[in-house]
Amino acid sequence: MTPTPTVPSTTVPPPFPARPRRRRRPLAAVALLAVAALTAACSNSTDSSGGSGGGGNQTLSGDCARYQPYAGHGGTTVTVFASILSPESDNLEKSWADFSRCTGIRISYEGSNDFESQLPVRVSGGNAPDFAIVPQPGLLAQMVKSGKVVKPPQQTVANQEKWSPVWKTYGSVNGTFYAAPMSANMKSLVWYSPKTFKQAGYEVPKTWADLMALSDRIAKAGGGAKPWCGGISSGTATGWPATDWLEEVVLGTYGGEVYDQWVNHQVKFSDPKIAAAMRTVADWMQNPAWVNGGYGDVKSIATTTFQDAGAPILTGKCLMLQQASFYKAQWPKDTKIGPDGDIFAFHLPAVDPSVPNPVEGGGEFLTAFASRPEVQAVQNYLSSADWASSRVRTATGWVSANQGVDKSLYTDPIDRLSADALTDPAATFRFDGSDLMPAAVGAGQEWKSLTAWFAEGQSIQKTGRGARRRAPPRGGGARPPPPPPPAPSSRLLPPARFHRPRGFAAAVRRVPSFGSARLPVALVPGIPASW
Amino acid sequence: MSVRRDGGAVRKAFSAPLASVFVIAVTVLWTVPTLGLLVTSLRPKRDVTADGWWNALLHPDLGLDNYHTVLFEGGSGVSTGLMPFLVNSLAISVPATLFPLALAAMAAYALAWVRFRGSDTLFFLVFALQVVPLQMALIPLLQLFSGGAHLGSLTLLPALDLKGTYAPVWLAHTMFALPLAIFLLHNFIAQLPRDLMEAAVVDGASHFKIFRSIVLPLCTPALASFAIFQFLWVWNDLLVALTFAGGTPEVAPMTVRLAQLSGSFGGRWELLTAGAFLSIVIPLAVFFALQRYFVRGLLAGSVKG
Known part of the structure; x- marks a missing residue:
């Protein structure tokens, strides 16, 4: 049986749609209703009620x-x-x-x-x-x-x-x-595994010298484990963990006074003190023998998300991670956290022992x-x-x-x-200094410069120069840098895209991306020209 | 004649077997990420972190847990599920589609067929308004809604107490949609045959009668296609809703809820895929319901015929 031929498909459609058979369409009525509803809705407002008591002098018992x-x-x-x-x-x-x-x-x-x-x-x-x-x-x-x-x-x-x-x-x-x-x-915490430390006979270091000695010992012990791991990738906020490292070293080396001056721009990024602090950070987190446990070389710090950074501690490929207290949320649910558990943290010691107990x-x-x-x-x-x-x-x-x-x-x-x-x-x-500095510096340029420092091995002088570079006068510079390409991941959904640490930098302006375009630059606060 | 021949040639080219294979390949390729999203939304969190979604095709361990959490628990103990936000989304999208449609149809008719001084200038001005970015109007509009408009001591518009209602979102979406809507519908309506209008006038029809009985039925495809555009835009909008409605369950639409679904520290990211799939159900339904107008409407106002 052959199918009945259908209407030849090459007919040109009529220039206007055929007139609908129904003569009256409800659209006009809908239009009127819509306008009526629009005006009616304007006078509508919710008023709140609920709760007990009606004001006045109530006595609670x-x-x-x-x-x-x-x-x-x-x-x-x-x-x-x-x-x-x-x-x-x-x-x-x-x-x-x-x-x-x-x-x-x-x-x-x-x-x-x-x-x-x-x-x-x-x-x-x-x-x-x-x-x-x-x-x-x-x-x-x-x-x-x-x-x-x-x-x-x-x-x-x-x-x-x-x-x-x-x-x-x-x-x-x-x-x-x-x-x-x-x-x-x-923020001044170092995450580690008490279990691994116990097995290897390592002790929680009390001073910066102990910490460095321990790192060296771990690095020399070999076995595929490195003392430190780190990750500074965080979407549009990439770089913020690195600012924490620098801030902690500045605070731990020179104490609160210099830290305040640095944050208030009385001590500049190009100051010898800050450059020395950056060298301390470089000896610590950019030491090829010490990082990046479980991930690769120094440059991999820039491409590892901060959420993933600590994972090698659980497998023993990395022994320590400097990260804030809120990193606790990143450990898998069944991880035992405590002084005798799988994971715990110790207070990052002061670089200079004369600084009493620095806490960022x-x-x-x-x-x-x-x-x-x-x-x-x-x-x-x-x-x-x-x-x-x-x-x-x-x-x-x-x-x-x-x-x-x-x-x-x-x-x-x-x-x-x-x-x-x-x-x-x-x-x-x-x-946290990057929350105190103007967003253009603390959240924009400093993140960018420190990321380049890790990712490209840029020199300290250049990084310092970059971090203090003056922001464009009309506030345009306050926007965070464009998001770097996400770190390669085998998963469909790298969690990094959805994570957002709290308590850092005013300019983590996560721009609504559903349907609407970006927020206007005009909303970004003005930057003092002196920066 | 030439139209017919061209159309035929194009049609023939697209129905050739090779072209079909190509189109199918592109379609499959295009759909793979969406499929991945769907599969991921059905997998438990530990599997998602362990390996890629394609592994689920070999060792299926799928469940509706994520959907259940999103719909009824909202990702945590105290919060409500997605339902109130779904209702809010509908309550925002439907009026915010109908208002501009109704206003723009009337304005487009008036600009196209009612002769008055300066109608061309007016049309040009409306058209030019399209270049004003929506974001520029956010703060002034908020100020207008919360404080009214004043000229010195003269109150032009009293402060409307609209806080916590849908009205500011409707108004904002309506305003932002009007320039494009008027432009699209104007071009379509202006091309209706003059004879029709003249015949109607000779028969004694008023402007409103012509608009209702001739113009509206004839421009249904244009209206439908704009309705699809506007509905999808409003449904997917986060910025306007966040600014004018806020994030409380009384008025916030689904997009606002989706943006918060994973929590402050992103601990519940596995819910996002399920939430995203739930949020595209209704736009898909709208699209399929109106899609036969869609292609026709895409060309509306752009082709002289």
Whole structure:
């Protein structure tokens, strides 16, 4: 049976589509409806309700009695905007759930990984949240400059005294205190495997000389293992781990004063001191005999993602990795972390033993954009040791440098280690320098130059020159360098594309790539020409 | 005649066996990454980190766990699943497609067939607006929505209290879509035969009657193709939604949720593939529903016939 011939396919379509048979099309009606809906929707707004109590002087009893100082604002809502995402943000919300239940102040939390670019847009658009949890003092300064940041109430200022004095300076702009710190994290850690160390008879080094001697011993022991591994690839933020190495060496060699001068550009990148610190870094992380365990030569540091960097420690191909406390999230789920486990960390010793206990770290600051009484109540609560304890109790992975937090609350050994170092009154704590420098330098040029230093073996002089190169005057230079090609990987989904470390550099402007083009350059803060 | 011969030649060239093989090869090649994404979304996390997705074809160990987590758990204990965001996405995309379509169709008709002074200049101005990048308007628009417009002490537009609603996103998308929509539809509508319009006027039809009974039915393909474009654009948009709606589950669309899915430290990256696949289901449905208009509409306004 032959198929019936179909209509010859070469007919030219009519110049206009055939007139539809139905005479009336519903489109006009839809159009009218749409316009009506558009106007109707404009007058529509949600109002918040919920929470207990209706304001006024309520008295809290029972469990809630401890929230009495914050009472009297029932039925209100306070919005919080931050870069912390679920699941980490769930613990945050849990930590203030009791407070909300008792006082009736609803805290509406919103996390975004475009926080650093969205916050300036919302603030200058007149749509600022009540609170922003800002991880970079540089961004805080930019917000204060906009004139929208509100000074904290007396109680918050008093609460903040429980942190060591240096934190107050990081929450201040031009000498005025604006934002109380909420959390602290520690970057000066060296991850290692207690098991491997024990088998080989190595001891955790207490001084820089010990550390170097140990590295040498490991390198000479052979067996395919190298003492150090590292990775500085991180998408558009490639290079940031290298800035941490340099910052730690500067802080550990010269102490807090020179570090502050360097960050404030009184000591330049070309200064002999900084060049000497770079040589120390070169002897350590660019020593061909010492790196890059499990990955290859020195240059492989530039192409290894920071997330993957520590993996060879588990297989014994590499023995140590210098990386922040948040690296804990990168170990496989079943890794036993602890002083006798598969993985643990020790405090990176000072290069110069006369510098007492140098700690480089980061933190997050609670910045208020409104002064309504309920906003101030929340601000007072979140700056208190009560709240910090509540957050520490809720889940691991959060450290507060508040002296009022009982250390026995930390159940995780890494948290405990960080808390001990961060609250040590004798410690020289300094904030991550690349978060303090203007973004064009700390997040743009320094990342780029140090990456070139590792990837191309560029000389120290040239790297120093590059890192301090003056940014273009109109702020165009503040954009991070274009993303380098991703590291070769056998997997379909290299996790690097989706990871984002917190607490570094204001200019990790992860540009929304869904459908929309890049953010305007105009949003990037201006750079002081003196850089 | 020449049109017919050319069309035939092209058609013949494309239906030759060699060409078919070539086209099929390109299609397969083109689809491989998507297939990889699909397979990855079905694999457990430990397998994904262990080896490439093609290994799953040899040793299948596939499951819907990732999809279950994305849909009902949202990647963590407290958060809601993807459902509220899916609803938000629809609630944003459908009006944000219909509004510009309705406004642009009317504007295009008026610019094409209603003679008034300066209509050409007006059309040119609208057309020129296309070069204004959307990003430039973000902050001014936000200021307009949150503070209104003032000229000295004179209030031109009161502050609309739109915080936490879909309205700012609809308005923003409508504004950004209008120049292109008006341009495309204008070119299509302007090419409708003049005789039709004249006959209608002779019969006593008003402009609105002509628009509703003649123009709208005739430009359905153009409307449909623009609807596809606009729907896909709005559905995939992250920037406008993030800026005007924010990230709360009450108003945020799926793209915002997808961007947050893997967590602050990227610990749940295995959920991204599943989330991405869920987010393309509806655009695919729209595309297949309207695709017969698509090719026809692509040429709309560009070919004189």
